Amino acid sequence: MITIIGAGMGGLTLASVLSKNGIPSIVYEADSSARSRHQGGMLDIHHDTGQAALQAAGLLDAFGRLTLEYGDAMRILDKAGTLRMTDDGNGLRPEIERGALRELLLSSLPAGVVHWNARVMEISSAGNEFRLTFADGSIAKTEVLIGADGAWSTVRPLLSDASPDYSGISYVEMRYPDADQRYPTAAALLGRGLMFALSDERGIIGHREPNGELCIYVALKVPSDWSEQPVSRATLLEHFSDWHADFHEILRASDGGLVSRPIRMLPVNHSWARSRGVTLLGDAAHLMSPFAGEGVNLAMIDGADLAKAIIAHPGDIESAIAAYEAVMFPRAHGKAAESAANLALAFQADSPQGMLELFASHGVAPPGRPPSALMD
Numbered sequence: 001m002i003t004i005i006g007a008g009m010g011g012l013t014l015a016s017v018l019s020k021n022g023i024p025s026i027v028y029e030a031d032s033s034a035r036s037r038h039q040g041g042m043l044d045i046h047h048d049t050g051q052a053a054l055q056a057a058g059l060l061d062a063f064g065r066l067t068l069e070y071g072d073a074m075r076i077l078d079k080a081g082t083l084r085m086t087d088d089g090n091g092l093r094p095e096i097e098r099g100a101l102r103e104l105l106l107s108s109l110p111a112g113v114v115h116w117n118a119r120v121m122e123i124s125s126a127g128n129e130f131r132l133t134f135a136d137g138s139i140a141k142t143e144v145l146i147g148a149d150g151a152w153s154t155v156r157p158l159l160s161d162a163s164p165d166y167s168g169i170s171y172v173e174m175r176y177p178d179a180d181q182r183y184p185t186a187a188a189l190l191g192r193g194l195m196f197a198l199s200d201e202r203g204i205i206g207h208r209e210p211n212g213e214l215c216i217y218v219a220l221k222v223p224s225d226w227s228e229q230p231v232s233r234a235t236l237l238e239h240f241s242d243w244h245a246d247f248h249e250i251l252r253a254s255d256g257g258l259v260s261r262p263i264r265m266l267p268v269n270h271s272w273a274r275s276r277g278v279t280l281l282g283d284a285a286h287l288m289s290p291f292a293g294e295g296v297n298l299a300m301i302d303g304a305d306l307a308k309a310i311i312a313h314p315g316d317i318e319s320a321i322a323a324y325e326a327v328m329f330p331r332a333h334g335k336a337a338e339s340a341a342n343l344a345l346a347f348q349a350d351s352p353q354g355m356l357e358l359f360a361s362h363g364v365a366p367p368g369r370p371p372s373a374l375m376d
Contacts, residue, residue, distance in 0.1 A: 010299030011148030071095025
């Protein structure tokens with residue numbers, strides 16, 4: 001039996017592709033149920049990674065029916081509220097709400113595959129076997145263990161001493177339901193999809209969700225202990241005192257509390273020596289900043305690739321894991337480097353200039369100029 005720790009997108013993709021090919025697995029998840037907490041905001045699913053993984057699971061058509069129209073539209077503003085770049089999107093990276101994607105993956109699994117309220121507290125190994133101890137005191141044993149359990153993985157210490165480091169940037173999450181009616185200024189600034197407002201090493205970043213809600217992140221370059229303290233609207237307004245009044249309106253009012261989310265990363269070239277019967281995928285293997293949009297996409301293609309390797313090596317899990325890691329490591333290292341570089345670009349002193357130049361290199365024009373003008 002293949003044991004997967006974590007019912008996030010990567011672990012569920014692995015279980016789904018295995019199930020589709022008649023290979024059983026068991027997934028242990030700390031959440032008490034599929035709907036015990038809000039799963040987060042929108043995800044852009046890339047053609048060569050996330051969508052390829054969904055294709056392997058036989059879920060790509062169903063995914064297409066759940067995406068947000070115009071969700072990949074994007075605009076970049078500066079602190080004066082000036083629109084510096086706009087793009088209507090091209091459909092290659094359709095957006096889906098995180099909870100909807102998780103539900104889609106769960107729907108593909110037979111009943112009983114996912115064990116909820118199963119938080120792993122300790123893992124030990126003896127011979128060819130792993131012993132899992134759960135929060136309720138129960139114990140399970142397995143010979144094949146996959147860590148798909150995120151940034152603070154309990155499986156990772158079996159393979160690596162690495163742990164996530166603070167990136168220097170912290171987010172504060174704010175939410176705006178029924179935004180077109182209740183928060184029209186925020187809705188107008190965001191447009192139809194994603195907005196980056198960047199200047200002076202700080203930012204206000206937001207996206208639309210299918211239910212008319214906006215999710216906005218206030219991004220600040222602050223010390224590592226900043227997020228451990230209570231955050232107030234007055235504090236945020238101080239950081240953005242010289243920004244346009246429309247941004248002040250966003251900071252003064254939203255629904256619910258302010259949620260701090262420090263951005264953490266594993267080392268860009270994180271890897272480990274091959275160890276019998278165990279490997280990692282997704283954030284457990286290569287946690288990175290969100291500034292390449294790769295986190296969930298890599299987790300899903302990791303899951304699909306590992307499943308394909310297991311299918312291709314029946315009865316030889318060691319060869320399967322080795323083949324998977326040989327593909328996963330270089331791909332993750334490249335995307336982690338890209339993500340780290342983009343994070344630095346977004347929050348440099350002359351932002352948003354670095355981001356504008358990055359998108360210009362991909363043929364995305366500022367307002368009023370055709371893409372071809374940028375390629376001269």
